[in-house]
Amino acid sequence: MKLPGYYTSGEFAKMANISVRTVRFYDKQNILKPSYVSPSGSRFYTDRDFARLQQILLLKYLGFSLDDIKEMTINDADYHFMLNSLNLQQKLIKDRIEQLQMVEKAIQDTTEEIRTNHAVNWSHMLNLIHLTNMEKSMKSQYQNSSNISARIHLHNLYSENKQGWFPWLFEQCQLQKNMNVLEIGCGNGALWKENLSLIPEEISITLSDISRGMLRDTQREIGTKDSRFSFRAFDCHKIPYPDQQFDLVIANHVLFYCDIPQVCREVSRVLKPQGHFLCSAYGTQHMIEISRLVQEFDSRIILSAEKLYEKFGKENGAELLSPYFHIVQWKLYEDSLFVDTPEPIIEYILSCHGNQNQYLLDRYKEFRSYVAKKTTAGFHITKEAGVFLCQKS
Incomplete structure (x- = not known):
């Protein structure tokens, strides 16, 4: 029997425009647990769960991994956790912009050299590879x-x-x-x-x-x-x-x-x-x-x-x-x-x-x-x- 104010997994997924499989995955990963589980194992969600799901989807869009999201406390009483996390993401985005600008210049320099000298400068190409790999270390550095x-x-x-x-x-x-x-x-x-x-x-x-x-x-x-x-x-x-x-x-x-x-x-x-x-x-x-x-x-x-x-x-x-x-x-x-x-x-x-x-x-x-x-x-x-x-x- 469905309780008043509760949504089934299917209804909940449809409201958020995601699959039931995704809802179940978040449950399994302890990112979003249902508010009620019936004796038969049916899972039910509330409007409060829906608000939390919207926050999770927003954080995913902003670039946070599921591990990041799991470690973030997402409720109104702990807004400073959200603020710190968003500040961290903003720094990463700024670095990403600077990195892409450097990659663009490296591509331009390499392209111009090929046009002018009809040859590839392999040191420039190696520098380009270094720039594209640079992002991997950014997150851990900024987390510190x-x-x-x-x-x-x-x-x-x-x-x-x-x-x-x-x-x-x-x-x-x-x-x-x-x-x-x-x-x-x-x-x-x-x-x-x-x-x-x-x-x-x-x-x-x-x-x-x-x-x-x-x-x-x-x-x-x-x-x-x-x-x-x-x-x-x-x-x-x-x-x-x-x-x-x-x-x-x-x-x-x-x-x-x-x-x-x-x-x-x-x-x-x-x-x-x-x-x-x-x-x-x-x-x-x-x-x-x-x-x-x-x-x-x-x-x-x-x-x-x-x-x-x-x-x-x-x-x-x-x-x-x-x-x-x-x-x-x-x-x-x-x-x-x-x-x-x-x-x-x-x-x-x-x-x-x-x-x-x-x-x-x-x-x-x-x-x-x-x-x-x-x-x-x-x-x-x-x-x-x-x-x-x-x-x-």
């Missing part, structure tokens, strides 16, 4: 950038230190006119975007990252016309600059991902005598309440495959840095978070590098309700971050 933005978002909204991490970090840099500065692992460039008006006019700043996607994103934000900045993608284990080139090298939350001795040797090599190295780190108590929160919900969840502060942190950083720098001093950024709404915490958790999505996405509503209860009266989060200020002898 999106994850960084999610983590910064939580701190920007709820930090009790009103100065903010990046303005404070900028102060520690003590920039002066005519300095030559290098940041390794610049990420989304937030250090510079938030302090752009405070940067001296006569200065040279090189922003680098191993992710070309992040670097393109940062370059768009800062602008290509700002002559103070240059951008270069490379692995910081082998810095492609001559000895004694920079007055200051910055590594903001980078070293715990690296071979620390190798990177320190490279940084020391490219620093001028008396040059400075500024590198940030966490302490053992940093964001510890977040880890406890997810562990209490599901003990299998690990937000990071390794404890980053054990590799390089407040407690062991000086010992790791002292073989390469004459002076090593730790300076703490005094701050904590007080969060009274669940969404930014959930966004932060889903952006981490651990296994959380494996256990949370299929139980999202339950998890959101759990976090909402925890934040009803406000949720305190410890922050224990700072910088090591190092000087080359």
